[in-house]
Amino acid sequence: MNKLTVSYSPHLHTNQSCAKIMWSVFASLLPAGIAAIFIFGAAALWVILLGVISALVTEGLLQYFNKKKITLSDGSAALTGLLLSYNLPANSPWWLVVIGSFFSVFIGKQIFGGLGQNIFNPALVGRVFLMTCWPKYMTNFMKPLDAGINFFKSFNYDAVTAATPLMMAKEGKAVIDISYWDLFLGKHGGCLGEVCILALLAGALFLLLKKYISWHIPIIYIATVGVFSWIFGSKGLFSGDFLFSILSGGLILGAFFMATDYVTSPLTRKGQAIFAAGCGILTVVIRLWGGYPEGVSYAILMMNAATPIIDRYTKNRIFGR
Amino acid sequence: MLRVEEHKSPQHNLSCEKFLNPQRLYLPLSQHTGRPSQACVKPQDIAECAQVIALEDGHISARLHAPKKIKIISIDDWYHPILKKAKCIIAEPIETEEHKFIPREKIGAIGKEALLQIIRDSGIVGMGGAAFPTHVKLRPPKKIETLIINGCECEPYLASDYRLMVEKLDEIFKGIEIICKIIEPREVIFVVEDNKTEARKKLHLAFSLKKYKLPNFSLEILKTAYPQGGEKQLIYSTKKSKVPSGGLPLDVGCIVHNVATCFAIYEAVYFDKPLIERLVTFAGDALVSPKNVWVKIGTPLNELFDKGVLQFKTEPKKIICGGPMMGIALDNLNYPVLKGTGGFLFLSKDYLLGEEGPCIRCGSCVRECPMSLMPTLIDLASRNENWEQALIYGSADCIECGICSYVCPTNRRLVQSIKQAKIKTLK
Numbered sequence: 001m002n003k004l005t006v007s008y009s010p011h012l013h014t015n016q017s018c019a020k021i022m023w024s025v026f027a028s029l030l031p032a033g034i035a036a037i038f039i040f041g042a043a044a045l046w047v048i049l050l051g052v053i054s055a056l057v058t059e060g061l062l063q064y065f066n067k068k069k070i071t072l073s074d075g076s077a078a079l080t081g082l083l084l085s086y087n088l089p090a091n092s093p094w095w096l097v098v099i100g101s102f103f104s105v106f107i108g109k110q111i112f113g114g115l116g117q118n119i120f121n122p123a124l125v126g127r128v129f130l131m132t133c134w135p136k137y138m139t140n141f142m143k144p145l146d147a148g149i150n151f152f153k154s155f156n157y158d159a160v161t162a163a164t165p166l167m168m169a170k171e172g173k174a175v176i177d178i179s180y181w182d183l184f185l186g187k188h189g190g191c192l193g194e195v196c197i198l199a200l201l202a203g204a205l206f207l208l209l210k211k212y213i214s215w216h217i218p219i220i221y222i223a224t225v226g227v228f229s230w231i232f233g234s235k236g237l238f239s240g241d242f243l244f245s246i247l248s249g250g251l252i253l254g255a256f257f258m259a260t261d262y263v264t265s266p267l268t269r270k271g272q273a274i275f276a277a278g279c280g281i282l283t284v285v286i287r288l289w290g291g292y293p294e295g296v297s298y299a300i301l302m303m304n305a306a307t308p309i310i311d312r313y314t315k316n317r318i319f320g321r
Numbered sequence: 322m323l324r325v326e327e328h329k330s331p332q333h334n335l336s337c338e339k340f341l342n343p344q345r346l347y348l349p350l351s352q353h354t355g356r357p358s359q360a361c362v363k364p365q366d367i368a369e370c371a372q373v374i375a376l377e378d379g380h381i382s383a384r385l386h387a388p389k390k391i392k393i394i395s396i397d398d399w400y401h402p403i404l405k406k407a408k409c410i411i412a413e414p415i416e417t418e419e420h421k422f423i424p425r426e427k428i429g430a431i432g433k434e435a436l437l438q439i440i441r442d443s444g445i446v447g448m449g450g451a452a453f454p455t456h457v458k459l460r461p462p463k464k465i466e467t468l469i470i471n472g473c474e475c476e477p478y479l480a481s482d483y484r485l486m487v488e489k490l491d492e493i494f495k496g497i498e499i500i501c502k503i504i505e506p507r508e509v510i511f512v513v514e515d516n517k518t519e520a521r522k523k524l525h526l527a528f529s530l531k532k533y534k535l536p537n538f539s540l541e542i543l544k545t546a547y548p549q550g551g552e553k554q555l556i557y558s559t560k561k562s563k564v565p566s567g568g569l570p571l572d573v574g575c576i577v578h579n580v581a582t583c584f585a586i587y588e589a590v591y592f593d594k595p596l597i598e599r600l601v602t603f604a605g606d607a608l609v610s611p612k613n614v615w616v617k618i619g620t621p622l623n624e625l626f627d628k629g630v631l632q633f634k635t636e637p638k639k640i641i642c643g644g645p646m647m648g649i650a651l652d653n654l655n656y657p658v659l660k661g662t663g664g665f666l667f668l669s670k671d672y673l674l675g676e677e678g679p680c681i682r683c684g685s686c687v688r689e690c691p692m693s694l695m696p697t698l699i700d701l702a703s704r705n706e707n708w709e710q711a712l713i714y715g716s717a718d719c720i721e722c723g724i725c726s727y728v729c730p731t732n733r734r735l736v737q738s739i740k741q742a743k744i745k746t747l748k
Contacts, residue, residue, distance in 0.1 A: 005639050005673055006652050008737040010723030011666070012326065012477060012645040016685075016730040018678055074678070116679035116731075267684040267695065316693040318715045319553065320566040 018115075021212055022075030028203035028212075029082055029257060035186055035196035039144045040090035044192045047097055048085045054101035055081025062110045076115050080104050083123035086193020086253060087297070088130070091142040091161070096134060100126040120304045121264045124297045131297075139167075141189035162189035165248040169234075170293040183247035194250040204256035216269050217276040218255040222246055224280020232288055251283065254296035264304040271307075271314035278303045322546035322554065323689050323724055325477055325646070327516060332480035332604050332611045334519075337488060339615045340630045341389075341598065342417050346619035347657040348374070348385055348410040349401050353446040354453045355381030360410055366393045370420035371595050374410055377441075383454045383660075384444035388597040388617035390416040400655045402642035402662070409657075412619075422592040433503050436590060443589035444596050444660075449482075449550070449579035450643065452661030455586070458576065459503050466574035468506040469559060470497055470583060472513040472520065473543065473550035476644025479664040481600040482580050484613045486513070486520035489584055492591075494533045496583030499590050501535055504576065508537035510559050514545040547646060548722040552577050554691050566718050581663070602664035606671065607637035616658050622665060623654035631667075638673055641666040646723040678731030686725035686735060692718050696725035696735045703742035711742035719743055 036044040059077035063070045072078070084104050088097060107129070108122030109115070131138045143162035163171075165178055165188055178188055186196030194200075207213045226242040233240030246252070259265060259279050266275050279299045286295025351357035358375035368374050368387040375385035391412035399409035431439075441456035449471060470493075474482040486493065501509060513520055521542060527533070528540045541559050548554055553564045555577060562573040570577055581599065588594040597618055603625070604611035609632040614625070622640070625631045641648040642656060642665055658665075686696035694715035702710035716739055725735040 002636055004637065004650070004652050006650040007639075007674065008734060008740070009641075009643075009648055009650075009721070010646040010727050010736065011639060011641055011648065011650065011668065011672060011674075012328075012723075012727060013674055013732065014728055014730075016728070017675075018681055018731045021681075021683070021730055071678075114679065116681045262681050262683045265682075267682060267687045267697070269688075311698075315695050315698075315714065316687065316690070318566060318694060318718050319557075319692040320563045320568065320718070 018076070019074045022079050024210060024212055025207065025257070026075055026079050026082060028206045029086065029193070031199035031202050032086065032193050032196055032253070033082070035199040036086075036090065036192040039186050039195060040142055040192055041145050043142070044090040046094075047088055047090060047092055047192060048082065050094060050097045051085025051088070051101050052078050052081040054098045055084065055105050058102045058105040059110065062106060063114075066110075068114070071115065074115065077105055080109065080122045080126075083193075083258060084126045087123060087127040087191050087250070089138065089141045090192040091140065092137060096130060096137050100130045103129045116263055118263060119307070120301055121258050121261050124258060124301050127297055128301060141191075143189055144187050164188065164190045164293065165244070166287065166293040169244075169248075170287075180243055180247060183244070191250060191253075194253040197247055197252050200252045200256060204252075207256070213256070213260040214269070214272075216272045217260045217265060220273050220276035221255040221259055221279045222251060224277050225251055225283050228281060228284040229287075232284065245284075245287070249287070249294045250296040254300055255279075259300050259303070264307060266307050266310045266314060268311075268314050268316060271310045274310050274314065275303050275307065278306065322549060322691050323728065324545060325547045325727060327545070328477045328604070328645075329480055329483075329516065332478065332602050332613060333483055335480070335484070335611065335613050337484050337600060337613045337615055338630070340620070340625060340628065341419060341615065341617055343414065343617060343620040343624045345621060345624070346388055346391060346412045346414065346617060347399050347621055347655075348388075348412065348619040349399065349404075349657065349659065350375055350385065350408045350410065351401070351404060352385070352452060352618070352659045352661065353383040354451060355379070355383070355457075357408065358382055358385050360396050360408075362393050362410065364393050364395050367391070367415070368393065368412075370416075371422075371593075371597065377454075381454055381457055383446050384442065384595070385410070386444055386595040386597050387412070388619055389414040389420070400653070400657070402649050402651060402656050402659065422594045425591055425593050428590060431590070436499055436503055439589055439593070440586055442595070443585070445582065445585045445589060446596070446660050447579060448581035448585060448599065448661055448663070450647070450661050450663065452659070455578075455582055458578075459500065461504065461571045461576060463571050464574070465504045465571060465576045466507045467560060467576070468497075468500060468504065468509045469555060469575055469577045470509065470511040470580060471550055471555055471577050472511065472517065472580045473555065474517075474663075475514065475545075475547045475550040476646055476648075476663070477547075478604045478666055479602045479644050480604075480613055481602045481663045483517055483520055485584055485600055486517065486580055487523065490520070490523050490527060492587045493580050493583045494527060494535075495591065496585070496587035497535060498533055499586050500578060500583065506536060506576070508539065509535045510539050510541050512541045512543060512555060512559055514549055515542050516545040547724065548691055548720070551691065551720055551722060553720065596660055599658070599660065599662070601658055601662060603631055603667070604664065605637070605641075605667035605669075607633055607635050607667040607669045609634045618660055619657045621655055621657045626654065633667070635669045637667040638670045639666075639668040641668065646727065647721060675732045677733055680733055681731060683730060685728040685730070689724045689728050691722060691724060692720055694718060696739060697733070699742055700733060700735045700738045703738040708742060708745045711739075712746045716742040716746055
């Protein structure tokens with residue numbers, strides 16, 4: 001008899017793998033990317049491709065030089081690159097995308113020790129870094145194309161720009177001439193991946209059905225934002241437009257695809273509920289009283305920092321105790 | 322709890338075969354929880370079938386009997402699935418014919434104490450895996466309200482309890498009657514999972530005929546889930562009461578007996594036949610065909626292959642004593658069948674576990690843990706040798722069911738490191 005493997009039980013295993021989960025999330029984000037290309041033209045495609053490729057190159061090089069196993073196939077770097085690009089304007093210059101991806105993977109993830117070790121959502125770390133260093137580029141949003149015009153212009157910073165609905169709201173423009181339907185389909189200025197709610201929800205539905213994410217974080221997050229936006233409306237208490245606050249900005253992208261990041265969110269459902277409510281409250285606070293029109297990325301990052309302590313106080317009650 | 326891949330087909334539908342004539346028998350003195358028994362035979366001795374060859378040592382211990390008429394060759398260290406190497410009576414059967422056990426008379430007239438004595442003298446231990454001496458369990462220090470008969474067999478692949486329920490249900494019920502006579506419970510609950518189709522039919526029939534004298538007898542069909550057959554989970558599923566952490570089932574007035582143990586009690590009382598054989602499932606994708614076989618306790622695995630009872634289809638890469646979730650991997654075929662062994666698995670290279678990755682904190686282990694522990698955090702603490710932290714996250718309460726490792730997408734060896742923490746924190 002040849003050599004037998006002696007290992008600890010169990011000897012049976014689900015066919016679930018990290019790569020399967022990561023690539024499924026990646027795939028679930030693709031509809032939003034395709035929508036972005038329809039809305040902003042080929043520019044969006046180039047930003048997405050560049051974001052993903054530079055994240056992969058960064059991860060590969062860092063692992064190579066650190067003499068670690070190269071794990072590009074697990075999909076986590078590609079996902080970080082994809083999410084970062086979704087958080088950029090479609091008219092970002094190419095170097096902005098590359099620097100963002102590099103920073104996300106290097107400072108956001110590898111410096112902590114790689115997959116599973118990071119405290120903050122890597123894509124958001126990259127986005128916030130770019131926001132801090134190059135706010136001009138990060139808040140200069142391209143106007144959605146009129147059918148077919150300039151479709152193939154890439155990295156074109158000089159494109160016709162448009163403020164995001166939240167920016168307009170922040171500036172106090174009384175009536176914003178944008179319908180909920182347009183918000184839902186994404187016909188307005190904004191980061192390329194966050195605008196088309198329809199496509200994002202399609203991807204989110206896939207993840208929920210496949211049980212890769214649970215409803216707890218996204219639904220509680222969105223509901224909290226809705227409720228608080230309604231309470232603290234601009235025309236006095238309980239006058240807010242909650243549908244507008246849910247459909248605009250990066251809330252749907254953030255709630256379904258970034259706050260649900262396994263590594264940086266709490267382990268238990270109870271913890272996740274607290275985490276999500278915290279994200280919701282912080283988002284509204286930043287949107288209404290903060291210096292920025294949008295607060296999703298900062299809110300998630302702050303709650304990421306709180307995750308270890310949430311974990312500590314929401315551990316399961318042991319059976320029979 | 323979770324529905325794991327069952328792999329029960331085709332074993333569930335295979336009638337039992339017999340292999341009762343091994344050429345060698347290896348009978349470890351430690352086949353039960355508690356002190357090893359003490360050999361009362363010497364090399365060269367001849368022992369008749371069912372003669373006692375090792376006596377219990379202290380209260381929590383169990384006797385050992387000659388499975389056939391044997392000649393003792395030596396008492397030496399031999400392979401033991403759990404202890405790796407342990408003292409073992411090595412013997413050679415000198416008669417191929419099966420011993421005839423004579424039915425005992427006037428069973429109804431035997432008193433409680435006498436029944437307990439018979440069970441003790443027959444060397445019966447819990448046959449669900451833990452192998453706790455049955456006579457100790459049947460003398461509880463508190464009043465037992467509920468007797469639960471465990472027919473769940475939640476481990477994938479294994480079918481020996483199921484076949485026993487299908488083929489020997491009447492005998493199992495007679496065994497239960499004896500247990501009832503001894504512990505006088507207020508109610509008896511027979512529990513099976515809903516994947517036990519054939520056994521369920523027979524149980525329903527037996528239930529409706531009311532043939533047996535059992536107090537407040539009820540039948541409970543539970544959803545197939547793992548680890549439904551674990552004592553604490555079983556009591557929670559049927560009685561909705563939680564065995565306190567560090568406590569025993571009798572703290573909530575329950576006692577759980579496996580169906581195979583009930584059968585062994587029946588044989589001991591009705592035929593004065595000690596525990597010398599048992600039904601074992603042999604399965605796995607490396608075998609030509611899986612089998613349920615009655616074998617003598619002490620039969621080494623290689624004999625089953627030498628005699629053609631089992632054949633390899635492909636090269637086995639893993640041999641497991643027990644089920645795939647909690648079983649122990651073996652390194653050769655010299656290991657014998659023990660009293661508590663319900664099955665052996667022979668798995669090909671397709672079942673080798675992939676490389677371990679970092680924890681991505683998906684939380685699957687935390688959600689699926691039947692004891693509501695925080696497996697990944699215990700694992701982390703254990704790897705950092707932070708035993709106190711491991712204890713806070715529940716290492717002491719781990720039942721080692723293996724669900725956490727089963728669901729882990731990055732193949733973390735969670736049970737292994739939790740077990741490490743458990744050992745360290747027990748001291």
